[in-house]
Amino acid sequence: MSDLPFVAQARSFGDGVAFRTATSLHTYRQILDHSAALAVALLDGTPDLCEARVALLVTPGFEHTATQWAIWQAGGIAVPICLSATEPEWEYALTDSEATILVADPVHAARITPLARRLGLRLLDATQPAPAIPIDLPRIERDRRAMILYTSGTTNKPKGVVTTHANIQAQIESLVQAWEWSARDRIPMFLPLHHIHGIINIIGCALWTGAVVEPFARFDLPLILDRVRADAYTVFMAVPTIYVKLIEAIEASAPGDREAITSAFRRLRLMVSGSAALPASVHQQWTALTGQALLERYGMTEIGMALSNLYRGERRPGFVGTALPGVEVRLKAEHGPVITAEHEPGEIQVRGPGVFQGYWNRPEATAESFEDGWFRTGDMAVLEKGFFRIMGRLSVDIIKSGGYKLSALEIEAALLEHPLIAECAVVGLPDDTWGEAVSAAVVLKDGSLALPELRAWCKDRLSTYKIPQRLKVVSELPRNAMGKLTKPAVKTLF
Numbered sequence: 001m002s003d004l005p006f007v008a009q010a011r012s013f014g015d016g017v018a019f020r021t022a023t024s025l026h027t028y029r030q031i032l033d034h035s036a037a038l039a040v041a042l043l044d045g046t047p048d049l050c051e052a053r054v055a056l057l058v059t060p061g062f063e064h065t066a067t068q069w070a071i072w073q074a075g076g077i078a079v080p081i082c083l084s085a086t087e088p089e090w091e092y093a094l095t096d097s098e099a100t101i102l103v104a105d106p107v108h109a110a111r112i113t114p115l116a117r118r119l120g121l122r123l124l125d126a127t128q129p130a131p132a133i134p135i136d137l138p139r140i141e142r143d144r145r146a147m148i149l150y151t152s153g154t155t156n157k158p159k160g161v162v163t164t165h166a167n168i169q170a171q172i173e174s175l176v177q178a179w180e181w182s183a184r185d186r187i188p189m190f191l192p193l194h195h196i197h198g199i200i201n202i203i204g205c206a207l208w209t210g211a212v213v214e215p216f217a218r219f220d221l222p223l224i225l226d227r228v229r230a231d232a233y234t235v236f237m238a239v240p241t242i243y244v245k246l247i248e249a250i251e252a253s254a255p256g257d258r259e260a261i262t263s264a265f266r267r268l269r270l271m272v273s274g275s276a277a278l279p280a281s282v283h284q285q286w287t288a289l290t291g292q293a294l295l296e297r298y299g300m301t302e303i304g305m306a307l308s309n310l311y312r313g314e315r316r317p318g319f320v321g322t323a324l325p326g327v328e329v330r331l332k333a334e335h336g337p338v339i340t341a342e343h344e345p346g347e348i349q350v351r352g353p354g355v356f357q358g359y360w361n362r363p364e365a366t367a368e369s370f371e372d373g374w375f376r377t378g379d380m381a382v383l384e385k386g387f388f389r390i391m392g393r394l395s396v397d398i399i400k401s402g403g404y405k406l407s408a409l410e411i412e413a414a415l416l417e418h419p420l421i422a423e424c425a426v427v428g429l430p431d432d433t434w435g436e437a438v439s440a441a442v443v444l445k446d447g448s449l450a451l452p453e454l455r456a457w458c459k460d461r462l463s464t465y466k467i468p469q470r471l472k473v474v475s476e477l478p479r480n481a482m483g484k485l486t487k488p489a490v491k492t493l494f
């Protein structure tokens, strides 16, 4: 049995239910048993995976977590990859992380096996571990690297964010304390499990405290509303787009249903929004409908959660609150001093035990992202009456759509492969549902191009949420006096 802290925690919850679906229940003990057997299979006779990268392509739920825990107990680094990615996106994550093993469930194995074989990966089935032969699992120091998550930024391709076991534990413990998680909690999980919102804030916190998780393969609105009405949950966490979709659904429902849904939401002990800006109007609409003041928080793959409104106290619409326990946050003017006064905007910089180790195999990008030991988030904020308000991002090349961080440069590189496109510029435009909509202005070499055509062409190259929602065909792209493309001017083209 491993000595990792989450294993000890899970052992203490024993026969308590960890995962519940419409057709199954899995206890903490079952996760431990399944993960121990998978760890033995992963080790395959060796004493320690010694930080080998193990890619994980498994439907959210019991087997996903058992696989993650197996990788950790065997001493590997878990690389969860996006279930709905295209083959080129998978290939990039697998080769960039230098993964040598892939654990998949049968649902996903069929699609990825040819690629995995071509890349020479060892393949394991997450659902069928051989019976565990009791062996000594390796001793894992807390500063061992545990996870690589791919996140976009101001580079063409996503970068791998590396966190240790100690980082992950610090990120989880901070939230457990701030939001008062307990074994009495029950939470739905419908977010993708290759990002921290799902991995840390939901599954990580719930399983650290003995709570129950109801996993869904996707955000299935009618099903989730039914479960809310049945008082299945105490806590609910989502991105702003989901609250917008819930408001639309509630407003479209029959009066009797509407009352049942809104009063069920009112009974939850906590509802959190994050991963993108929650418009104050949506915050206020949600309170008017359900009586719940959404708790908005701010975080990032590289640091976990940094700022949060108060669990017991003010939840101010349009603001992200104050620093979470164990997290230090400062605002810094570019090439200037640390900002101490209110109403002066600066870049959010973060320090603390939850902050990541660096980008995988990218020492220069890592060095550039820190200033005097503080992580530079690239987000601008201002302090007003003690609470932080996010003002936007330093880079126009980062788009947040539906809670996903997207690189405009990655999308532009894909569009430039189109035979008709001579030049292009991708920007995020304000959108009521998605926060920002991916929008492309293109100069054609020849002929004409319509949005449906372009979207169909993108399908093999880009995940759904990276595919442009808006297209503008122009004769030239706006440039400044130096001949440089200006993205703010591109926005005005739409």
Ligand code: MLC
Pocket (backbone or CB within 6 Å): 190, 191, 192, 195, 196, 197, 198, 218, 219, 239, 241, 242, 274, 275, 276, 298, 299, 300, 301, 401, 402, 403, 404, 405, 434, 437, 438, 464, 465, 466, 469
């Ligand atoms: C999907 N669609 C989009 C889109 N995404 N359209 C515009 N912009 C987007 N971003 C379209 C699809 O093409 C499809 O169109 C239709 O919407 C339904 O697609 P879907 O994928 O089925 O949508 P849905 O299931 O409703 O997904 C919406 C969502 C999802 C909000 C549930 O985007 C999601 O899970 N987002 C969360 C991502 C996340 O966890 N981020 C956290 C990162 S960590 P058509 O025409 O085919 O019907 C982080 C740190 C932190 O940020 O602070 O947490």
Ligand code: AMP
Pocket (backbone or CB within 6 Å): 151, 152, 195, 273, 274, 275, 276, 277, 278, 296, 297, 298, 299, 300, 301, 302, 320, 377, 379, 390, 393, 400, 403, 404, 405
């Ligand atoms: P990711 O790289 O996917 O982890 O996304 C992190 C980014 O999401 C941050 O750098 C912010 O730009 C954005 N973000 C997260 N939470 C919020 C929030 N509450 N308000 C505004 N932006 C947010």
